[in-house]
Amino acid sequence: MTRFATRLNSFAAQADRAWPNHSGKPTLEMMAQRAASVPGLTHVDLNFPDHVADVPRDVLGRINDLGLQVNGLAMRYYTNPAFKLGAFTNPDRAVRQEALDLTKRGIDAALAMGAPLMTLWLGQDGFDYSFQGDYGRMWDDEVSGIREVAEHAPECMISIEYKANEPRSYALLPDAATTLLAIAETGCANTGVTLDFAHVLYADEMPAFAATLIARKSRLLGVHLNDATPSATTD
Numbered sequence: 001m002t003r004f005a006t007r008l009n010s011f012a013a014q015a016d017r018a019w020p021n022h023s024g025k026p027t028l029e030m031m032a033q034r035a036a037s038v039p040g041l042t043h044v045d046l047n048f049p050d051h052v053a054d055v056p057r058d059v060l061g062r063i064n065d066l067g068l069q070v071n072g073l074a075m076r077y078y079t080n081p082a083f084k085l086g087a088f089t090n091p092d093r094a095v096r097q098e099a100l101d102l103t104k105r106g107i108d109a110a111l112a113m114g115a116p117l118m119t120l121w122l123g124q125d126g127f128d129y130s131f132q133g134d135y136g137r138m139w140d141d142e143v144s145g146i147r148e149v150a151e152h153a154p155e156c157m158i159s160i161e162y163k164a165n166e167p168r169s170y171a172l173l174p175d176a177a178t179t180l181l182a183i184a185e186t187g188c189a190n191t192g193v194t195l196d197f198a199h200v201l202y203a204d205e206m207p208a209f210a211a212t213l214i215a216r217k218s219r220l221l222g223v224h225l226n227d228a229t230p231s232a233t234t235d
Helices: 008-012 028-037 056-064 079-085 093-112 135-152 176-186 197-202 207-217
Strands: 004-009 045-046 069-075 117-122 157-161 191-196 220-224
Touching: 004 008, 008 028, 008 045, 045 056, 045 093, 056 069, 056 093, 069 093, 069 157, 069 191, 079 093, 093 117, 093 135, 117 135, 117 220, 135 157, 135 176, 157 176, 157 220, 176 191, 176 207, 191 197, 191 207, 197 207, 197 220, 207 220
Parallel strands: 004 045, 045 069, 069 117, 117 157, 157 191, 191 220
Antiparallel strands: none
């Protein structure tokens, strides 16, 4: 069966058109119902912890009831304001550990939902001006963090989604080559890369060339197709 998936939050775009009488953000069920109306769509990717506040199997059941499956989860590091200074690379060891523990809970949730794929967009891991941090320490923390969560459940694939910048001015993993270097240093077989088409363009890369490099040194575990407009890049 051909698997055609989407990030569920894409269906929060232009909410006023879809739900003119609803105020506030669309609920999980509202977005899932909207996704289920798309011909040929089979799977959705959910954000963790945003979309999995309840028991993972219960969330899966609500998605399945609409005729959809869960493809995987994607981490979001917004629960602690301190994550603005980094998740895996935060200068505070306790905050770094909080991010790692949150990721492990997300991986456990993905496995409970029968969707062994966790996408890591480490957008907060970076810097905003010259000499803001100890680059060597930040790199070591990033690699060891990815390794720790990958080793937490070897049966779950860990996919790194890189982006050149935003929310940080300079991301620690901004392009395909840097991401592949980090993956190689983890030494974990259950790692790979998610290519976001817009992020590839932000990095001034040629998408097909980036995919070729990834295939040579790692695995391409996902492709996000979007045009980088605000409605297409909803968190």
